[in-house]
Each structure stands twice: as structure tokens, then as C-alpha cells.
Amino acid sequence: MHRVIVWGTGFVGKAVLKSLIGHPEFELAGVVVHDPAKDGLDVGDIVHGIGRGPKTGIRATRDAKSLLAKPADAVAYFGPNMMHAETNLANIEASLRAGKNVVDTSMGIFHYPPLIPAPMKERIAKACEAGGTSFLSNGIDPGFANDLFPMTLLGLCGQVESVRTTEFIDGGSYPDQASLRFMGLYSKMDEKPPLDANPGMMTGIWGGPLYMIAEAVGIRIERTVENYSRWTGTRTVEFEQGRVLPGECAAHRIELQGIAAGRPRILIDHIHRLYPDAAPDWPRPKLDLVHANRVEIVGRPNIVQETVISDADTGDGNGGGCLATGMRVFNAIPAVCAAKPGILSALDLPVIAGRGTIREDGFRART
Numbered sequence: 116m117h118r119v120i121v122w123g124t125g126f127v128g129k130a131v132l133k134s135l136i137g138h139p140e141f142e143l144a145g146v147v148v149h150d151p152a153k154d155g156l157d158v159g160d161i162v163h164g165i166g167r168g169p170k171t172g173i174r175a176t177r178d179a180k181s182l183l184a185k186p187a188d189a190v191a192y193f194g195p196n197m198m199h200a201e202t203n204l205a206n207i208e209a210s211l212r213a214g215k216n217v218v219d220t221s222m223g224i225f226h227y228p229p230l231i232p233a234p235m236k237e238r239i240a241k242a243c244e245a246g247g248t249s250f251l252s253n254g255i256d257p258g259f260a261n262d263l264f265p266m267t268l269l270g271l272c273g274q275v276e277s278v279r280t281t282e283f284i285d286g287g288s289y290p291d292q293a294s295l296r297f298m299g300l301y302s303k304m305d306e307k308p309p310l311d312a313n314p315g316m317m318t319g320i321w322g323g324p325l326y327m328i329a330e331a332v333g334i335r336i337e338r339t340v341e342n343y344s345r346w347t348g349t350r351t352v353e354f355e356q357g358r359v360l361p362g363e364c365a366a367h368r369i370e371l372q373g374i375a376a377g378r379p380r381i382l383i384d385h386i387h388r389l390y391p392d393a394a395p396d397w398p399r400p401k402l403d404l405v406h407a408n409r410v411e412i413v414g415r416p417n418i419v420q421e422t423v424i425s426d427a428d429t430g431d432g433n434g435g436g437c438l439a440t441g442m443r444v445f446n447a448i449p450a451v452c453a454a455k456p457g458i459l460s461a462l463d464l465p466v467i468a469g470r471g472t473i474r475e476d477g478f479r480a481r482t
Contacts, residue, residue: 116140117448120182120215122147122206123193124161124175126290127220130434131191131441133162136171140471141448144187146175179206183213189448193441194221196294197320204238207250211242216452217250218444225252226262226323228458236458243456251451251459254440256282260408260422261324261383262461266331268410268418275414278328279382281398285405286366286387287354289433299345300389301357302364310343310369317341317371321383325373327462328381340372340379346394359389366394406432442469 119141121128135141136159146158153161158171176182183190190210194203203221210217225231225239239250253259261280269275286295295301299308310316318325318339329336348365351358359365366388373381386397391405400407403423412418426434446469451459 116142117188117452118142118144118186119445119448120145120147120187120190120210121193122179122190122210123195123221124148124150124153125193125195126434127437127441128191128193129162130438131193131445132158134438134442135445136162137476138471139474141445143171143173144185145182146173147179147182148175148177151177179209183210183215187215188452189216189218191441191445191448192217192219192221194219196221196291197223198293198297200224204235208238208242211239211246211248211250214246214248216248216448218448218451219250219252220254220258220440220444222252223254223257223320223323225250225458226257227327227460230319230322230326231458240458243458247456249451249454249456249459251444251447251464253444253447253461255408255424255436255443256385257321257323258440258461259443261321262327264408264420264422265324265328265410265412268412268420269328269332271416271418272412273415275332275380275412277380277382277413279384279409279411280324281384281386281407281409281411283386283398283400283403283405283407283409284388284436285391285432287356287389288431289356289387290437292356295387298369298387299343299367300364300387301359302345304345304347304362304364308343308345308364308367310341314341317343317369321369321371323460325371325381325383327460329373329375331462334375334380336373336375336381337377338374340374342368342370342372344368344370346397348389348393352390354390365389366397368394368397403432406436443467446470446472 154177158173159168302308345364346366369385371383372379408422410420424435450464
């Protein structure tokens with residue numbers, strides 16, 4: 116049994132808490148919240164809505180310092196996105212120094228330790244040393260969909276020309292709209308979004324899985340090529356999270372190529388649409404209208420794997436993806452606690468099978 120503090124109750128943290136309550140392998144040691152309106156609430160009210168579900172007897176707190184002083188094996192950190200990097204780093208550092216191992220979904224730049232910018236890497240490494248603790252940042256993307264999925268399938272091949280991973284999402288219902296806007300959705304076509312205007316940014320965000328695959332198969336990446344494309348909406352469309360106007364970006368494609376032996380060998384691709392019929396000529400999932408993670412290997416043999424993750428209650432791909440993002444690192448907590456102190460990657464972990472996920476009391480999805 117591992118005692119865990121959950122830090123953050125946004126769309127990922129809340130989804131994880133819902134699955135954690137009653138988990139046979141983990142004990143909830145406390146919950147840290149940012150929103151003053153959640154301070155002091157029973158965790159059951161945060162997860163299900165006030166008065167809508169069973170109470171847990173555990174009250175959320177904004178006093179992270181006091182909670183970190185109490186016994187716990189790990190902190191599951193579900194903070195804001197990379198646009199709040201300094202806040203995330205300070206919280207993660209404090210947790211590690213307090214003797215708590217940390218798993219994280221907010222800092223994708225820590226996905227592959229050799230690529231971490233030196234000041235950040237040194238800061239977290241010193242915190243791990245001071246606390247005798249370990250740190251893992253992972254999730255679905257960057258994470259499982261573009262590290263373990265392709266690396267596992269590459270183990271079936273005799274020879275490979277190229278491997279591509281593609282994330283397809285419905286941007287219109289995606290809960291973290293700020294990150295999509297930052298990347299370029301909704302932008303006017305005479306504007307240059309940050310991913311297009313700042314060479315190296317794509318590599319900084321998604322270079323981790325690309326270089327991890329290269330290390331795993333034993334090739335040297337000579338350079339990366341960053342391709343950013345936008346599709347212009349032609350009509351006004353109201354969608355779940357807002358409105359896109361004619362002349363604004365209603366879909367974008369983010370492709371990072373790893374060049375080896377002079378040609379693209381490892382490609383990390385993303386296609387985000389604000390509504391399903393946007394960018395009709397671009398690739399789309401085969402198993403779902405808008406959501407999927409695909410791996411395509413050109414080689415001997417050729418392999419195509421498409422994975423659809425959806426919420427058990429609603430069928431929503433974004434809801435399912437948020438839960439999977441959080442549970443990927445949460446299920447890794449026992450392995451992270453057992454590891455030597457320091458910054459870890461997926462290459463340092465054993466197979467994480469999700470111990471305790473199949474339970475005697477069974478499972479029923481809402482219909």
C-alpha cells in the first residue's frame with residue numbers, strides 16, 4: 116500500500132481521484148487544491164459535485180507545506196500546463212525535498228532526461244538528491260502514445276524504414292483550451308503562432324519521445340525538422356468551448372521529424388480539429404470520428420496500430436485521454452518509489468500493468 120498526495124484537481128486530477136477512491140493498492144494521504152472555493156471541501160464533493168456522491172472524510176487543502184510535512188510515499192502532481200512552468204517547478208521541487216517521490220503530467224520537457232535544459236535538470240536533480248527521492252514526468256502525449264506504443268511495436272520488426280505516431284483529438288471539446296490557443300488554433304491566418312514563430316519549440320516539447328525511440332533502437336538523430344500547418348475555417352462554427360470565425364485556424368497539424376541517414380525516420384505527428392469536418396483532406400482516425408492515437412511502421416513487417424481511448428460513462432475521447440494521462444504516471448508510483456533517487460524516464464521503468472485495476476467488486480460503466 117502506497118500513501119499518495121494528489122496535487123491538483125483539474126480535468127486530469129479529478130479524473131484520477133474518481134478512480135483512486137477505493138483503490139486496493141493506494142491510500143489517499145491528502146489533496147492539494149489551488150482554487151479557494153475547493154479549500155476544505157470533502158474530496159468526494161470535488162470529484163462528484165457537492166452532495167452528489169459519497170464522502171471520503173478527506174478534506175482538500177491549499178496548505179501544501181503542511182500536507183507535505185505529513186507521512187506519504189509520493190505526490191501525484193497534476194498541475195497546470197507548461198505555460199506555468201515556474202509554478203510547477205517550485206511545487207515539484209518542494210515535494211521532492213520533503214521526501215516525497217513525484218510523478219507528474221504537467222512538465223513534458225522532463226520526458227527524456229538527456230534533453231532537459233540544464234538549469235531545470237540541475238534544479239530537480241538537486242531536489243531529488245536532497246530528499247532521497249525520484250521524479251517521473253510522463254502521460255499520453257508526450258508519453259505512452261509516442262514512447263511505449265511505438266517502441267513495443269518496433270520490437271516485432273526485422274527492418275524499419277520509418278515510424279510515425281499521430282495524435283488525433285477533437286480540439287473543440289478539449290478541456291485545456293489555453294494550450295490549444297497557444298499552439299495556434301483559433302489564430303488568424305496573418306498571425307504567426309508560437310510553434311511556427313519559434314524554431315526549436317516543437318523539438319523542446321516533443322523531442323523527448325523522438326530521441327527516446329532513437330536511443331532504444333540504436334540510431335543517431337542528425338537533426339529535427341519542424342512542420343506546422345494550419346487549415347482555414349470558411350464559416351462561423353459554435354463548438355463546445357467557443358467559436359471559430361471565417362478566416363481563423365480551425366485545424367492544425369504539428370509534425371516533428373527526426374532525420375537519420377539523411378531522411379525522416381521517426382515522426383511525431385498531431386492533428387487537432389475544432390470540429391469533425393475541418394481539414395477534410397488531412398488524415399483522420401479509422402476507428403473513431405475524431406479521437407485516436409495511431410502508430411504506423413513502414414518496414415518488415417508493416418504495422419498500423421490505432422488506439423481509441425474513451426470515457427467509460429460518456430464515451431468522450433478527451434475525458435478518457437485525461438484519465439489515461441493521469442493513470443499512466445499514477446500506476447507507476449510503486450516503481451518510482453522503488454527506483455534510485457533521480458530523474459527517471461519510461462526507459463527506467465519495468466512494465467507497468469496497473470496492479471489493482473481489476474477488482475473483486477467488479478466494474479460497471481454508466482449507460
